[in-house]
Amino acid sequence: MKPRFVMAIDQGTTSTRSILFDHSGQLVAVSQREHHQFFPKPGWLEHDPAEIWRNVEKVVKRVLDDVGATAADIAAVGIANQRETIVIWERDTGNPVRRAIVWQDTRTDAMVEELAHRPGAQQIPQLSGLPLSSYFSAPKLRWMLDETPGLRERAERGEVLFGTMESWLIWNLTGGVHVTDVTNASRTLLMNIRTLQWDPHLLEFFGVPAAILPEIRGSLEIYGTGHGPLENVPIAAALGDQQAALFGQTCFSAGEAKCTYGTGSFLLLNTGTELVASTHGLLTTVAYQVAGEPAHYALEGSIAITGSLVQWFRDNLGLITSAAEIETLARTVDDNGGCYIVPAFYGLFAPHWRPEARGVIAGLTSYITKGHLARAVLESTGWQTREVLDAMNADSSLALRALKVDGGMTSDNLLMQFVADVLDVPVVRPMVAETVSLGAGYAAGLAVGYWSDLEGLRRNWHLAAEWLPDMAPERRESEFRNWTYAVQLTLDWTSKVGPRPGPSGPITEARP
Numbered sequence: 001m002k003p004r005f006v007m008a009i010d011q012g013t014t015s016t017r018s019i020l021f022d023h024s025g026q027l028v029a030v031s032q033r034e035h036h037q038f039f040p041k042p043g044w045l046e047h048d049p050a051e052i053w054r055n056v057e058k059v060v061k062r063v064l065d066d067v068g069a070t071a072a073d074i075a076a077v078g079i080a081n082q083r084e085t086i087v088i089w090e091r092d093t094g095n096p097v098r099r100a101i102v103w104q105d106t107r108t109d110a111m112v113e114e115l116a117h118r119p120g121a122q123q124i125p126q127l128s129g130l131p132l133s134s135y136f137s138a139p140k141l142r143w144m145l146d147e148t149p150g151l152r153e154r155a156e157r158g159e160v161l162f163g164t165m166e167s168w169l170i171w172n173l174t175g176g177v178h179v180t181d182v183t184n185a186s187r188t189l190l191m192n193i194r195t196l197q198w199d200p201h202l203l204e205f206f207g208v209p210a211a212i213l214p215e216i217r218g219s220l221e222i223y224g225t226g227h228g229p230l231e232n233v234p235i236a237a238a239l240g241d242q243q244a245a246l247f248g249q250t251c252f253s254a255g256e257a258k259c260t261y262g263t264g265s266f267l268l269l270n271t272g273t274e275l276v277a278s279t280h281g282l283l284t285t286v287a288y289q290v291a292g293e294p295a296h297y298a299l300e301g302s303i304a305i306t307g308s309l310v311q312w313f314r315d316n317l318g319l320i321t322s323a324a325e326i327e328t329l330a331r332t333v334d335d336n337g338g339c340y341i342v343p344a345f346y347g348l349f350a351p352h353w354r355p356e357a358r359g360v361i362a363g364l365t366s367y368i369t370k371g372h373l374a375r376a377v378l379e380s381t382g383w384q385t386r387e388v389l390d391a392m393n394a395d396s397s398l399a400l401r402a403l404k405v406d407g408g409m410t411s412d413n414l415l416m417q418f419v420a421d422v423l424d425v426p427v428v429r430p431m432v433a434e435t436v437s438l439g440a441g442y443a444a445g446l447a448v449g450y451w452s453d454l455e456g457l458r459r460n461w462h463l464a465a466e467w468l469p470d471m472a473p474e475r476r477e478s479e480f481r482n483w484t485y486a487v488q489l490t491l492d493w494t495s496k497v498g499p500r501p502g503p504s505g506p507i508t509e510a511r512p
Protein backbone atom coordinates (compact mmCIF):
# COMPACT_ATOMS: atom_id res chain seq x y z
CA MET A 1 0.00 0.00 0.00
CA LYS A 2 1.32 3.45 -0.92
CA PRO A 3 1.88 5.94 1.92
CA ARG A 4 -1.03 8.35 2.20
CA PHE A 5 0.69 11.49 3.47
CA VAL A 6 3.82 13.57 3.68
CA MET A 7 4.72 15.14 7.01
CA ALA A 8 6.08 18.65 7.51
CA ILE A 9 7.78 19.77 10.69
CA ASP A 10 7.75 23.58 10.96
CA GLN A 11 10.06 24.66 13.76
CA GLY A 12 9.31 28.39 14.09
CA THR A 13 10.39 31.19 16.43
CA THR A 14 7.43 30.83 18.75
CA SER A 15 6.13 27.32 18.13
CA THR A 16 6.69 23.93 16.53
CA ARG A 17 4.13 22.29 14.29
CA SER A 18 3.72 19.00 12.56
CA ILE A 19 1.33 18.90 9.62
CA LEU A 20 0.18 16.07 7.37
CA PHE A 21 -0.62 16.80 3.71
CA ASP A 22 -2.27 14.51 1.20
CA HIS A 23 -1.46 14.11 -2.48
CA SER A 24 -3.59 17.10 -3.51
CA GLY A 25 -1.65 19.34 -1.10
CA GLN A 26 -4.60 19.54 1.27
CA LEU A 27 -3.91 19.87 4.99
CA VAL A 28 -5.14 16.71 6.74
CA ALA A 29 -4.06 17.26 10.36
CA VAL A 30 -1.97 19.63 12.44
CA SER A 31 -0.47 19.59 15.92
CA GLN A 32 1.30 22.59 17.47
CA ARG A 33 3.21 23.44 20.66
CA GLU A 34 4.72 26.74 21.78
CA HIS A 35 8.06 26.87 23.56
CA HIS A 36 9.54 29.20 26.16
CA GLN A 37 11.12 32.47 25.11
CA PHE A 38 14.04 33.31 27.41
CA PHE A 39 15.05 37.00 27.74
CA PRO A 40 18.12 36.82 30.04
CA LYS A 41 19.11 40.45 29.30
CA PRO A 42 17.72 43.35 27.27
CA GLY A 43 18.09 42.53 23.58
CA TRP A 44 18.84 38.84 24.21
CA LEU A 45 16.54 36.00 23.13
CA GLU A 46 17.23 32.32 23.73
CA HIS A 47 15.43 28.98 23.19
CA ASP A 48 16.01 25.65 24.88
CA PRO A 49 16.99 23.19 22.10
CA ALA A 50 16.08 20.18 24.28
CA GLU A 51 12.57 21.59 24.84
CA ILE A 52 12.21 22.19 21.10
CA TRP A 53 13.24 18.60 20.32
CA ARG A 54 10.76 17.28 22.93
CA ASN A 55 8.07 19.40 21.27
CA VAL A 56 8.95 17.92 17.89
CA GLU A 57 8.53 14.42 19.32
CA LYS A 58 5.17 15.38 20.85
CA VAL A 59 3.67 17.06 17.79
CA VAL A 60 4.82 14.25 15.50
CA LYS A 61 3.20 11.63 17.71
CA ARG A 62 0.03 13.68 18.20
CA VAL A 63 -0.56 14.39 14.52
CA LEU A 64 -0.16 10.70 13.66
CA ASP A 65 -2.51 9.69 16.48
CA ASP A 66 -5.10 12.26 15.39
CA VAL A 67 -5.66 10.51 12.07
CA GLY A 68 -4.78 6.99 13.23
CA ALA A 69 -1.67 6.92 11.02
CA THR A 70 1.59 5.03 11.51
CA ALA A 71 5.06 5.38 10.01
CA ALA A 72 3.89 3.25 7.07
CA ASP A 73 1.43 6.01 6.09
CA ILE A 74 4.16 8.66 5.79
CA ALA A 75 6.07 8.89 2.51
CA ALA A 76 8.65 11.34 3.84
CA VAL A 77 9.32 14.10 6.37
CA GLY A 78 10.35 17.63 5.37
CA ILE A 79 11.64 20.26 7.79
CA ALA A 80 11.14 24.03 7.66
CA ASN A 81 12.74 26.07 10.39
CA GLN A 82 13.43 29.46 11.94
CA ARG A 83 16.68 30.49 10.29
CA GLU A 84 20.01 31.84 11.66
CA THR A 85 19.31 30.59 15.23
CA ILE A 86 22.29 28.57 16.49
CA VAL A 87 22.70 25.42 18.60
CA ILE A 88 25.89 23.74 19.84
CA TRP A 89 25.65 20.22 21.22
CA GLU A 90 28.00 17.47 22.40
CA ARG A 91 28.92 14.85 19.82
CA ASP A 92 28.95 12.03 22.42
CA THR A 93 25.82 12.74 24.44
CA GLY A 94 23.77 14.86 22.02
CA ASN A 95 23.20 17.36 24.86
CA PRO A 96 23.13 21.07 23.97
CA VAL A 97 25.98 22.93 25.70
CA ARG A 98 23.77 25.98 26.36
CA ARG A 99 20.58 27.56 25.13
CA ALA A 100 20.18 28.46 21.45
CA ILE A 101 20.80 32.10 20.48
CA VAL A 102 17.82 33.20 18.39
CA TRP A 103 17.97 35.17 15.13
CA GLN A 104 16.34 38.24 16.77
CA ASP A 105 19.00 38.43 19.50
CA THR A 106 21.07 41.64 19.28
CA ARG A 107 23.79 40.85 21.85
CA THR A 108 26.46 40.85 19.13
CA ASP A 109 25.70 44.36 17.78
CA ALA A 110 28.84 45.85 19.38
CA MET A 111 30.99 42.90 18.24
CA VAL A 112 29.71 43.33 14.68
CA GLU A 113 30.49 47.05 14.78
CA GLU A 114 34.05 46.23 15.84
CA LEU A 115 34.45 43.42 13.26
CA ALA A 116 33.29 45.78 10.51
CA HIS A 117 36.57 47.73 10.84
CA ARG A 118 38.83 44.68 10.58
CA PRO A 119 40.72 43.71 7.42
CA GLY A 120 38.63 41.34 5.30
CA ALA A 121 35.27 42.78 6.37
CA GLN A 122 34.77 44.43 2.97
CA GLN A 123 34.76 41.04 1.23
CA ILE A 124 31.97 39.55 3.34
CA PRO A 125 28.95 40.58 1.21
CA GLN A 126 30.65 39.48 -1.99
CA LEU A 127 31.58 36.06 -0.51
CA SER A 128 28.44 35.30 1.50
CA GLY A 129 25.71 37.33 -0.24
CA LEU A 130 24.90 38.91 3.15
CA PRO A 131 25.73 42.16 4.94
CA LEU A 132 27.68 41.89 8.20
CA SER A 133 24.88 41.94 10.79
CA SER A 134 24.07 40.44 14.18
CA TYR A 135 20.97 38.90 12.50
CA PHE A 136 23.03 36.07 10.97
CA SER A 137 24.59 33.02 12.65
CA ALA A 138 28.36 33.65 12.55
CA PRO A 139 28.55 36.48 15.12
CA LYS A 140 26.33 34.44 17.48
CA LEU A 141 28.59 31.41 17.02
CA ARG A 142 31.70 33.48 17.66
CA TRP A 143 30.08 34.89 20.80
CA MET A 144 29.17 31.42 22.09
CA LEU A 145 32.68 30.08 21.44
CA ASP A 146 34.27 33.10 23.15
CA GLU A 147 31.94 33.40 26.13
CA THR A 148 31.47 29.73 27.13
CA PRO A 149 34.49 28.56 29.14
CA GLY A 150 36.47 25.83 27.34
CA LEU A 151 34.06 25.66 24.39
CA ARG A 152 36.46 26.88 21.72
CA GLU A 153 39.00 24.22 22.69
CA ARG A 154 36.30 21.54 22.66
CA ALA A 155 35.17 22.77 19.23
CA GLU A 156 38.72 22.54 17.88
CA ARG A 157 38.99 18.96 19.21
CA GLY A 158 35.73 18.07 17.41
CA GLU A 159 33.91 17.23 20.68
CA VAL A 160 31.00 19.60 20.04
CA LEU A 161 28.91 20.23 16.94
CA PHE A 162 27.29 23.36 15.53
CA GLY A 163 24.05 23.59 13.63
CA THR A 164 21.13 25.81 12.78
CA MET A 165 17.75 24.48 13.88
CA GLU A 166 17.18 22.02 11.00
CA SER A 167 20.63 20.54 11.64
CA TRP A 168 19.77 19.97 15.32
CA LEU A 169 16.48 18.32 14.34
CA ILE A 170 18.00 16.11 11.62
CA TRP A 171 20.65 14.96 14.14
CA ASN A 172 17.91 13.94 16.56
CA LEU A 173 15.47 12.52 14.01
CA THR A 174 18.10 10.34 12.34
CA GLY A 175 20.07 9.43 15.44
CA GLY A 176 23.31 11.23 14.60
CA VAL A 177 23.54 12.52 11.00
CA HIS A 178 25.32 15.91 11.15
CA VAL A 179 24.26 17.89 8.06
CA THR A 180 22.73 21.24 7.18
CA ASP A 181 20.76 22.16 4.08
CA VAL A 182 22.15 24.74 1.71
CA THR A 183 19.36 27.31 2.27
CA ASN A 184 20.06 27.40 6.00
CA ALA A 185 23.83 27.40 5.42
CA SER A 186 23.32 30.45 3.19
CA ARG A 187 22.15 32.38 6.30
CA THR A 188 25.21 31.76 8.45
CA LEU A 189 27.71 34.26 6.91
CA LEU A 190 30.07 31.25 6.70
CA MET A 191 29.06 29.73 3.35
CA ASN A 192 30.42 30.91 0.02
CA ILE A 193 27.29 31.83 -1.96
CA ARG A 194 28.88 30.68 -5.25
CA THR A 195 30.66 27.43 -4.32
CA LEU A 196 27.97 26.52 -1.74
CA GLN A 197 30.73 25.31 0.59
CA TRP A 198 32.09 26.66 3.88
CA ASP A 199 34.46 29.48 2.94
CA PRO A 200 37.96 29.44 4.52
CA HIS A 201 38.18 33.25 4.54
CA LEU A 202 34.84 33.57 6.33
CA LEU A 203 35.72 30.85 8.87
CA GLU A 204 38.98 32.63 9.64
CA PHE A 205 37.34 36.04 9.84
CA PHE A 206 34.78 34.84 12.40
CA GLY A 207 37.20 32.50 14.20
CA VAL A 208 35.13 29.36 13.57
CA PRO A 209 36.90 25.96 13.67
CA ALA A 210 35.92 23.81 10.66
CA ALA A 211 35.64 20.71 12.90
CA ILE A 212 32.39 22.01 14.41
CA LEU A 213 30.51 22.47 11.12
CA PRO A 214 27.92 20.15 9.53
CA GLU A 215 28.21 18.95 5.95
CA ILE A 216 26.26 21.16 3.53
CA ARG A 217 23.68 19.13 1.57
CA GLY A 218 20.88 19.84 -0.93
CA SER A 219 17.43 20.89 0.30
CA LEU A 220 15.68 17.97 -1.39
CA GLU A 221 17.54 14.77 -0.52
CA ILE A 222 17.32 11.91 1.95
CA TYR A 223 19.54 12.71 4.94
CA GLY A 224 18.64 9.55 6.87
CA THR A 225 15.61 7.76 8.25
CA GLY A 226 13.58 8.30 11.40
CA HIS A 227 12.97 6.08 14.38
CA GLY A 228 10.24 5.64 17.01
CA PRO A 229 6.92 6.75 15.49
CA LEU A 230 8.79 7.63 12.29
CA GLU A 231 10.60 4.26 12.04
CA ASN A 232 12.31 4.04 8.62
CA VAL A 233 10.56 7.15 7.25
CA PRO A 234 12.96 9.14 5.01
CA ILE A 235 13.92 12.55 6.38
CA ALA A 236 13.98 13.91 2.87
CA ALA A 237 14.04 17.72 2.84
CA ALA A 238 15.01 20.80 4.81
CA LEU A 239 14.52 24.47 3.95
CA GLY A 240 14.72 27.69 5.92
CA ASP A 241 11.12 28.66 6.66
CA GLN A 242 11.03 31.62 4.28
CA GLN A 243 12.48 29.53 1.46
CA ALA A 244 9.91 26.86 2.35
CA ALA A 245 7.12 29.43 1.96
CA LEU A 246 8.52 30.37 -1.48
CA PHE A 247 8.42 26.66 -2.40
CA GLY A 248 4.95 26.15 -0.89
CA GLN A 249 3.68 29.14 -2.91
CA THR A 250 5.06 27.28 -5.98
CA CYS A 251 7.37 30.18 -6.88
CA PHE A 252 9.67 27.74 -8.70
CA SER A 253 10.63 30.06 -11.60
CA ALA A 254 12.69 33.21 -11.93
CA GLY A 255 10.52 36.31 -11.46
CA GLU A 256 8.05 34.73 -9.01
CA ALA A 257 7.90 36.18 -5.51
CA LYS A 258 6.16 35.78 -2.19
CA CYS A 259 5.97 37.81 0.99
CA THR A 260 5.19 36.21 4.34
CA TYR A 261 3.58 38.74 6.69
CA GLY A 262 4.05 37.64 10.30
CA THR A 263 5.93 39.06 13.30
CA GLY A 264 8.46 40.28 10.76
CA SER A 265 8.03 40.02 6.99
CA PHE A 266 10.17 38.39 4.35
CA LEU A 267 9.85 39.06 0.61
CA LEU A 268 11.73 36.55 -1.57
CA LEU A 269 12.08 36.80 -5.35
CA ASN A 270 13.22 33.67 -7.19
CA THR A 271 16.09 34.69 -9.51
CA GLY A 272 16.58 31.21 -11.01
CA THR A 273 19.99 29.56 -11.22
CA GLU A 274 21.55 33.01 -11.76
CA LEU A 275 22.99 34.59 -8.66
CA VAL A 276 22.06 38.27 -8.40
CA ALA A 277 24.44 40.22 -6.16
CA SER A 278 22.50 43.04 -4.52
CA THR A 279 23.85 46.55 -4.50
CA HIS A 280 20.68 47.94 -2.90
CA GLY A 281 20.52 46.33 0.54
CA LEU A 282 18.98 42.95 -0.23
CA LEU A 283 20.30 39.50 0.64
CA THR A 284 21.40 36.95 -1.93
CA THR A 285 20.26 33.63 -0.58
CA VAL A 286 19.70 30.08 -1.80
CA ALA A 287 16.03 29.40 -2.62
CA TYR A 288 16.34 25.62 -2.90
CA GLN A 289 18.59 22.95 -4.37
CA VAL A 290 17.64 19.51 -5.60
CA ALA A 291 20.60 17.26 -4.69
CA GLY A 292 23.07 17.09 -7.57
CA GLU A 293 21.44 19.97 -9.53
CA PRO A 294 22.36 23.67 -9.66
CA ALA A 295 20.95 25.74 -6.81
CA HIS A 296 18.12 28.20 -7.38
CA TYR A 297 18.81 31.58 -5.84
CA ALA A 298 16.58 34.29 -4.41
CA LEU A 299 16.86 37.95 -3.56
CA GLU A 300 15.42 38.56 -0.10
CA GLY A 301 14.19 41.65 1.67
CA SER A 302 13.94 40.87 5.39
CA ILE A 303 11.81 43.33 7.41
CA ALA A 304 12.27 43.05 11.17
CA ILE A 305 9.07 44.66 12.49
CA THR A 306 5.62 44.34 10.91
CA GLY A 307 3.11 42.19 12.83
CA SER A 308 5.07 42.88 16.01
CA LEU A 309 4.20 46.59 15.61
CA VAL A 310 0.55 45.57 15.76
CA GLN A 311 1.36 43.57 18.93
CA TRP A 312 3.08 46.67 20.39
CA PHE A 313 0.02 48.80 19.52
CA ARG A 314 -2.17 46.21 21.28
CA ASP A 315 0.02 45.37 24.31
CA ASN A 316 2.07 48.51 25.00
CA LEU A 317 -0.43 51.20 23.97
CA GLY A 318 -3.56 49.15 24.75
CA LEU A 319 -5.54 50.85 21.95
CA ILE A 320 -6.92 47.52 20.73
CA THR A 321 -7.47 44.18 22.48
CA SER A 322 -6.80 41.85 19.54
CA ALA A 323 -4.61 42.18 16.44
CA ALA A 324 -7.65 41.87 14.17
CA GLU A 325 -9.23 44.98 15.76
CA ILE A 326 -6.62 47.22 14.19
CA GLU A 327 -8.41 47.05 10.84
CA THR A 328 -11.72 48.18 12.39
CA LEU A 329 -9.98 51.05 14.18
CA ALA A 330 -8.07 52.07 11.03
CA ARG A 331 -11.37 52.16 9.08
CA THR A 332 -12.75 54.86 11.43
CA VAL A 333 -10.67 57.40 9.45
CA ASP A 334 -10.14 57.97 5.73
CA ASP A 335 -6.38 58.32 5.76
CA ASN A 336 -3.33 58.57 8.04
CA GLY A 337 -3.91 62.29 8.77
CA GLY A 338 -0.27 62.98 7.79
CA CYS A 339 1.14 60.57 10.37
CA TYR A 340 3.87 57.96 9.69
CA ILE A 341 5.28 55.36 12.11
CA VAL A 342 8.70 53.89 11.35
CA PRO A 343 9.13 50.86 13.64
CA ALA A 344 12.93 50.79 13.92
CA PHE A 345 12.61 49.23 17.38
CA TYR A 346 16.02 47.66 17.24
CA GLY A 347 17.41 49.10 14.03
CA LEU A 348 16.23 48.63 10.47
CA PHE A 349 16.82 45.52 8.35
CA ALA A 350 16.45 45.58 4.55
CA PRO A 351 17.22 47.64 2.64
CA HIS A 352 18.87 49.92 5.23
CA TRP A 353 20.78 47.59 7.60
CA ARG A 354 21.13 50.29 10.25
CA PRO A 355 21.34 48.80 13.77
CA GLU A 356 21.64 52.28 15.31
CA ALA A 357 18.24 53.46 13.98
CA ARG A 358 15.34 53.85 16.44
CA GLY A 359 11.65 54.32 15.73
CA VAL A 360 9.70 57.55 15.15
CA ILE A 361 6.11 58.69 15.00
CA ALA A 362 6.36 61.55 12.49
CA GLY A 363 3.83 64.19 11.48
CA LEU A 364 2.13 64.18 14.89
CA THR A 365 -0.39 67.01 15.39
CA SER A 366 -3.36 67.60 17.68
CA TYR A 367 -5.56 66.37 14.80
CA ILE A 368 -4.23 62.79 15.05
CA THR A 369 -6.57 60.22 16.61
CA LYS A 370 -6.03 56.61 17.51
CA GLY A 371 -7.63 55.74 14.16
CA HIS A 372 -4.87 57.64 12.32
CA LEU A 373 -2.25 55.86 14.43
CA ALA A 374 -3.84 52.48 13.57
CA ARG A 375 -3.58 53.38 9.88
CA ALA A 376 0.03 54.47 10.27
CA VAL A 377 0.83 51.16 11.99
CA LEU A 378 -0.62 49.14 9.09
CA GLU A 379 0.79 51.44 6.43
CA SER A 380 4.32 51.03 7.80
CA THR A 381 4.15 47.39 6.67
CA GLY A 382 3.12 48.50 3.17
CA TRP A 383 5.85 51.14 2.90
CA GLN A 384 8.54 48.76 4.15
CA THR A 385 7.45 46.27 1.48
CA ARG A 386 7.63 49.04 -1.11
CA GLU A 387 11.22 49.89 -0.08
CA VAL A 388 12.18 46.23 -0.54
CA LEU A 389 10.45 45.95 -3.92
CA ASP A 390 12.12 49.14 -5.16
CA ALA A 391 15.48 47.64 -4.17
CA MET A 392 14.59 44.43 -6.06
CA ASN A 393 13.66 46.38 -9.16
CA ALA A 394 16.97 48.24 -8.93
CA ASP A 395 18.96 45.01 -8.51
CA SER A 396 17.20 42.84 -11.06
CA SER A 397 15.34 43.21 -14.35
CA LEU A 398 12.76 40.57 -13.31
CA ALA A 399 9.48 42.52 -13.28
CA LEU A 400 7.00 41.23 -10.71
CA ARG A 401 3.58 40.37 -12.21
CA ALA A 402 1.93 39.55 -8.87
CA LEU A 403 2.98 39.16 -5.26
CA LYS A 404 1.88 35.95 -3.53
CA VAL A 405 1.28 36.52 0.18
CA ASP A 406 0.78 34.43 3.31
CA GLY A 407 1.09 34.80 7.09
CA GLY A 408 -1.10 36.13 9.93
CA MET A 409 -1.32 39.73 8.68
CA THR A 410 -2.88 38.71 5.35
CA SER A 411 -6.28 38.37 7.03
CA ASP A 412 -6.24 42.20 7.17
CA ASN A 413 -8.02 43.39 4.02
CA LEU A 414 -7.19 47.06 4.54
CA LEU A 415 -3.49 46.22 4.79
CA MET A 416 -3.45 43.89 1.78
CA GLN A 417 -5.26 46.51 -0.35
CA PHE A 418 -2.69 49.09 0.80
CA VAL A 419 0.17 46.74 -0.15
CA ALA A 420 -1.31 46.31 -3.66
CA ASP A 421 -1.78 50.11 -3.90
CA VAL A 422 1.74 51.10 -2.89
CA LEU A 423 3.49 48.33 -4.86
CA ASP A 424 1.24 48.85 -7.86
CA VAL A 425 1.06 45.08 -8.44
CA PRO A 426 -1.76 42.58 -7.73
CA VAL A 427 -1.50 40.79 -4.38
CA VAL A 428 -2.83 37.20 -4.23
CA ARG A 429 -3.36 34.73 -1.38
CA PRO A 430 -3.73 30.94 -1.81
CA MET A 431 -6.34 28.63 -0.28
CA VAL A 432 -3.74 26.73 1.76
CA ALA A 433 -2.41 29.34 4.15
CA GLU A 434 0.22 27.02 5.69
CA THR A 435 2.73 27.71 2.94
CA VAL A 436 5.84 27.14 5.09
CA SER A 437 4.78 23.61 6.03
CA LEU A 438 3.41 22.94 2.56
CA GLY A 439 6.78 23.87 1.04
CA ALA A 440 8.63 21.49 3.37
CA GLY A 441 6.07 18.77 2.57
CA TYR A 442 6.32 19.37 -1.19
CA ALA A 443 10.13 19.24 -1.06
CA ALA A 444 10.16 15.98 0.91
CA GLY A 445 7.46 14.44 -1.30
CA LEU A 446 9.38 15.35 -4.48
CA ALA A 447 12.61 13.89 -3.04
CA VAL A 448 11.00 10.46 -2.60
CA GLY A 449 8.77 10.44 -5.70
CA TYR A 450 5.45 10.97 -3.84
CA TRP A 451 5.03 13.84 -6.32
CA SER A 452 6.68 13.57 -9.70
CA ASP A 453 7.19 17.15 -10.86
CA LEU A 454 6.85 20.84 -10.09
CA GLU A 455 4.08 21.39 -12.64
CA GLY A 456 1.77 19.03 -10.78
CA LEU A 457 2.32 21.05 -7.60
CA ARG A 458 1.54 24.31 -9.38
CA ARG A 459 -1.89 22.91 -10.17
CA ASN A 460 -2.50 22.55 -6.41
CA TRP A 461 -2.22 26.36 -5.95
CA HIS A 462 -5.75 27.81 -5.77
CA LEU A 463 -6.65 31.50 -5.39
CA ALA A 464 -8.43 32.45 -2.16
CA ALA A 465 -8.23 36.27 -2.32
CA GLU A 466 -6.93 38.96 -4.64
CA TRP A 467 -6.31 42.70 -4.17
CA LEU A 468 -5.78 44.90 -7.23
CA PRO A 469 -3.91 48.25 -7.21
CA ASP A 470 -6.28 51.20 -6.90
CA MET A 471 -4.35 54.32 -5.88
CA ALA A 472 -3.61 57.41 -7.96
CA PRO A 473 0.10 57.42 -8.91
CA GLU A 474 0.60 61.02 -7.66
CA ARG A 475 -0.75 60.16 -4.23
CA ARG A 476 1.29 56.96 -4.05
CA GLU A 477 4.52 58.75 -4.83
CA SER A 478 3.92 61.82 -2.63
CA GLU A 479 3.05 59.62 0.37
CA PHE A 480 6.10 57.45 -0.28
CA ARG A 481 8.26 60.60 -0.23
CA ASN A 482 6.80 61.46 3.19
CA TRP A 483 7.57 57.94 4.43
CA THR A 484 11.13 58.30 3.17
CA TYR A 485 11.55 61.58 5.12
CA ALA A 486 10.28 59.80 8.24
CA VAL A 487 12.80 56.97 7.73
CA GLN A 488 15.62 59.54 7.52
CA LEU A 489 14.68 60.74 11.00
CA THR A 490 15.35 57.30 12.49
CA LEU A 491 18.71 56.46 10.98
CA ASP A 492 21.38 57.85 13.30
CA TRP A 493 19.35 58.00 16.48
CA THR A 494 21.54 56.01 18.88
CA SER A 495 24.74 57.42 17.38
CA LYS A 496 23.46 60.89 18.33
CA VAL A 497 21.65 60.34 21.62
CA GLY A 498 23.32 57.14 22.86
CA PRO A 499 21.64 53.86 23.72
CA ARG A 500 18.57 53.88 25.93
CA PRO A 501 18.43 51.85 29.10
CA GLY A 502 15.91 49.04 28.83
CA PRO A 503 15.20 46.47 26.17
CA SER A 504 16.21 47.21 22.61
CA GLY A 505 15.57 43.74 21.35
CA PRO A 506 12.92 41.43 20.08
CA ILE A 507 9.25 41.77 20.75
CA THR A 508 8.09 38.21 21.13
CA GLU A 509 5.42 36.83 23.37
CA ALA A 510 7.14 35.20 26.34
CA ARG A 511 4.57 32.60 27.25
CA PRO A 512 5.10 28.93 26.40
Ligand SMILES: Nc1ncnc2c1ncn2[C@@H]1O[C@H](COP(=O)(O)OP(=O)(O)O)[C@@H](O)[C@H]1O
Nearest residue numbers: 262263307308310311323324407408409411412
Ligand atom coordinates in the same frame (compact mmCIF):
# COMPACT_ATOMS: atom_id res chain seq x y z
N1 LIG B 1 -5.88 41.18 11.31
C1 LIG B 1 -4.60 41.51 11.52
N2 LIG B 1 -4.13 42.72 11.15
C2 LIG B 1 -2.85 43.05 11.34
N3 LIG B 1 -1.94 42.23 11.90
C3 LIG B 1 -2.34 41.03 12.30
C4 LIG B 1 -3.69 40.60 12.14
N4 LIG B 1 -3.79 39.33 12.63
C5 LIG B 1 -2.55 38.99 13.07
N5 LIG B 1 -1.68 40.01 12.88
C6 LIG B 1 -0.24 40.02 13.23
O1 LIG B 1 0.33 38.89 12.59
C7 LIG B 1 1.33 38.30 13.42
C8 LIG B 1 1.08 36.80 13.53
O2 LIG B 1 1.22 36.21 12.27
P1 LIG B 1 1.92 34.78 12.11
O3 LIG B 1 1.98 34.51 10.66
O4 LIG B 1 1.23 33.82 13.00
O5 LIG B 1 3.36 35.17 12.70
P2 LIG B 1 4.69 34.32 13.02
O6 LIG B 1 4.63 33.09 12.14
O7 LIG B 1 5.79 35.27 12.68
O8 LIG B 1 4.62 34.03 14.48
C9 LIG B 1 1.26 38.99 14.77
O9 LIG B 1 2.40 39.80 14.92
C10 LIG B 1 -0.01 39.83 14.71
O10 LIG B 1 0.16 41.07 15.35
Ligand SMILES: O=P(O)(O)OC[C@H](O)CO
Nearest residue numbers: 012013082083103241242
Ligand atom coordinates in the same frame (compact mmCIF):
# COMPACT_ATOMS: atom_id res chain seq x y z
O1 LIG C 1 10.01 31.51 12.62
P1 LIG C 1 9.58 32.74 11.90
O2 LIG C 1 8.37 32.55 11.05
O3 LIG C 1 9.49 33.92 12.83
O4 LIG C 1 10.75 33.09 10.81
C1 LIG C 1 11.97 33.51 11.21
C2 LIG C 1 12.92 33.70 10.04
O5 LIG C 1 13.32 32.47 9.49
C3 LIG C 1 14.10 34.51 10.46
O6 LIG C 1 15.00 34.71 9.41
